[in-house]
Amino acid sequence: MSYTSLWYYIMVILALIIFYLLPKRFSWVVLFVTNFIFYAFIIGNKYSLLVLLGVILSSYLNAIILSRNKWGIHSGIMLTIGVSITSIPLLLWKITDLFHVEVISDRMAIIVPIGLSFFSLQLIAYQIDVYRGQIQPQRNLFKFCTFAMFFPQIIQGPIPRYNQLGSQLFNRKEYSEENTIAGLQLILWGFFLKLMIADKASIVVDEIFNNWQAYKGMYVLVGGILYSIQLYADFLSCTTLSQGVAKLFGIDLMDNFNHPYFSRSVKEFWRRWHISLSTWLRDYVYFPLGGSRCGQFRKWLNVCLTFLISGLWHGNSFRFIFWGILHAFYQICEDVGSLLFERRNHHGDKKSESRVITLFCVMLGWIIFRANSLKIGIKMIISIFTCFNWNVLVDDSLLRLGLDIKEWIVLILSMMVLLIISLVQERGIVIKEKVNSLGTIKRWIVYYACIVSIWIMGTYGYGFNAGDFIYGGF
Numbered sequence: 386m387s388y389t390s391l392w393y394y395i396m397v398i399l400a401l402i403i404f405y406l407l408p409k410r411f412s413w414v415v416l417f418v419t420n421f422i423f424y425a426f427i428i429g430n431k432y433s434l435l436v437l438l439g440v441i442l443s444s445y446l447n448a449i450i451l452s453r454n455k456w457g458i459h460s461g462i463m464l465t466i467g468v469s470i471t472s473i474p475l476l477l478w479k480i481t482d483l484f485h486v487e488v489i490s491d492r493m494a495i496i497v498p499i500g501l502s503f504f505s506l507q508l509i510a511y512q513i514d515v516y517r518g519q520i521q522p523q524r525n526l527f528k529f530c531t532f533a534m535f536f537p538q539i540i541q542g543p544i545p546r547y548n549q550l551g552s553q554l555f556n557r558k559e560y561s562e563e564n565t566i567a568g569l570q571l572i573l574w575g576f577f578l579k580l581m582i583a584d585k586a587s588i589v590v591d592e593i594f595n596n597w598q599a600y601k602g603m604y605v606l607v608g609g610i611l612y613s614i615q616l617y618a619d620f621l622s623c624t625t626l627s628q629g630v631a632k633l634f635g636i637d638l639m640d641n642f643n644h645p646y647f648s649r650s651v652k653e654f655w656r657r658w659h660i661s662l663s664t665w666l667r668d669y670v671y672f673p674l675g676g677s678r679c680g681q682f683r684k685w686l687n688v689c690l691t692f693l694i695s696g697l698w699h700g701n702s703f704r705f706i707f708w709g710i711l712h713a714f715y716q717i718c719e720d721v722g723s724l725l726f727e728r729r730n731h732h733g734d735k736k737s738e739s740r741v742i743t744l745f746c747v748m749l750g751w752i753i754f755r756a757n758s759l760k761i762g763i764k765m766i767i768s769i770f771t772c773f774n775w776n777v778l779v780d781d782s783l784l785r786l787g788l789d790i791k792e793w794i795v796l797i798l799s800m801m802v803l804l805i806i807s808l809v810q811e812r813g814i815v816i817k818e819k820v821n822s823l824g825t826i827k828r829w830i831v832y833y834a835c836i837v838s839i840w841i842m843g844t845y846g847y848g849f850n851a852g853d854f855i856y857g858g859f
Contacts, residue, residue, distance in 0.1 A: 387427075388540075388623060388630075389579060397633065400419040401634065404416070404634060405560045413528060413557070416536075417528075417531045419536055423536040424437070424534060424536070424539070427499055427540070433497065434498070436497070441530055441533045441534070442526075443471060444471050444508040444511060444512055447463065447512055448522035448523075449524060450463055451463055451512065451516045452515055460516060464516045467512050468509050468512055468513070471505060474498075475501055475502060479697055479701050499540055502698055503540065503541060503544055504539055506544050507533065510546060510665060510668075510669060519548065520547050520548050523551065531554055532545075532551050537627040537628075538631070541627070542624065542627070542659075543638055543661035564632050567629075568629045568630065568632035569629065570629070570820070571629030571632060572626055572630065573832065573835055573839075575623070575624075575625035575626035575629060576622070576626075576839050577622075577802075577838070578618045578622035579622035579623075579626075581799040582615070582618040582799045582800060583615050583618040583619035585795065587615050589608065589783075589788060590608055590611050590612045590755070591787075592786045592787050593607070593608035594765075597756070597764070601772040601774065602774040602775075603775055603778060604774070605765045605766070605768055606769050609749070610748060613747065617646065618803065620659070621641075624638075624640075639660065641660050642658065642659070643660065646740075646807075647807070648743050649743060650743055651715040651719060651743060654743060655716075662695070666691050666694065674691070675687055689713040689717075691713070692712050693706060693709050693713070694709070695709045695712075697709070702759070704754070704756060704759035704762055708750050708754045711749075711750050711753065749766055753766070795842045
């Protein structure tokens with residue numbers, strides 16, 4: 386059961402009916418039960434569920450212990466123990482896979498719960514926030530499970546904070562037609578991003594990256610650009626679908642993206658990309674290390690350590706670690722005043738240039754990110770600068786990568802729609818308000834046009850089985 390499957394939305398509809406029919410004080414129970422039903426369909430085995438429940442129980446108990454001031458100076462020790470227990474499954478999975486400890490790695494692959502990377506950070510943040518006195522612990526274990534396993538976001542985020550999500554889960558709002566419309570609009574937009582852009586682009590991307598020896602130069606550049614778009618559309622789609630379903634229940638999940646490819650520096654990119662992860666790393670890694678309050682060298686070291694953790698979080702391979710360090714290197718270059726970056730951003734005539742340079746640097750990182758190995762990724766990047774086969778852009782070479790001319794046109798037009806909407810939103814215009822201000826007939830024309838486009842031209846296989854979300858693998 387995935388966020389694009391028919392069974393998922395049947396489950397959501399049934400849960401919604403019961404959710405709003407029951408008295409308010411029982412509404413969270415519906416979410417609690419739905420969480421377990423959803424997770425039971427996707428885990429595949431009982432061991433994963435046991436690991437998940439074990440991590441949740443340890444976090445629940447440790448937070449209650451931390452809230453009792455009698456521990457005094459030993460509270461830090463209790464926090465370390467609690468966070469370590471929460472982190473053990475994630476660290477074992479990452480490290481054994483990274484160093485190819487096959488005996489342990491193969492067993493971990495069986496018991497690792499889906500969404501482990503996301504809910505581990507969620508539970509670590511919860512314990513630290515209790516330790517800091519920023520929140521009070523949830524003493525009802527079943528309510529805590531409802532927070533820890535909230536089904537729209539447990540697999541691929543956003544990574545919520547308890548003070549943002551907890552109060553919404555246990556204080557049901559009255560049914561609102563406005564929330565229903567907003568939720569359905571988000572779901573429709575999420576399907577458009579997934580089926581019209583991400584899954585179409587993946588056909589070309591997979592062909593180029595999986596057969597990299599046959600494709601050099603411009604092929605790699607095209608593959609890098611398309612993968613940058615695919616990854617963004619795919620992850621934005623997942624976040625949007627999560628927000629849409631949560632909105633149907635009257636719950637607001639945080640935005641995870643703010644048009645990151647319009648950034649004028651890599652620093653700005655990370656303020657706009659995967660915001661829930663970026664802010665988590667800032668609040669629970671970078672700031673505790675000293676942030677930028679210490680000397681310049683120490684600040685750079687903190688940046689490197691933070692992005693080293695980010696790279697390891699994203700994948701169990703040295704190419705992800707290299708990718709993380711690469712982004713740290715970009716930001717160090719910005720700090721030393723490279724003319725290619727931030728110092729030129731304040732000149733109006735250099736804004737576009739800064740955006741292009743930033744996007745190109747980010748794209749090079751994505752090539753490493755997507756390649757089958759670090760060595761292959763570096764070879765692919767080198768070929769961009771050494772193989773000048775520009776002719777592939779004007780002959781029919783691109784039509785041999787898995788998409789015919791009609792599918793290329795659909796993909797390009799869909800990407801243009803995303804670009805135009807992003808530009809409009811970047812200027813502060815709220816698309817939802819514009820659509821809602823249309824007359825009923827015009828508004829439904831927009832809805833039907835989107836639905837028909839997805840139905841006829843979307844990329845999915847027999848039985849409507851859309852591709853897995855990329856970030857679900859992290």
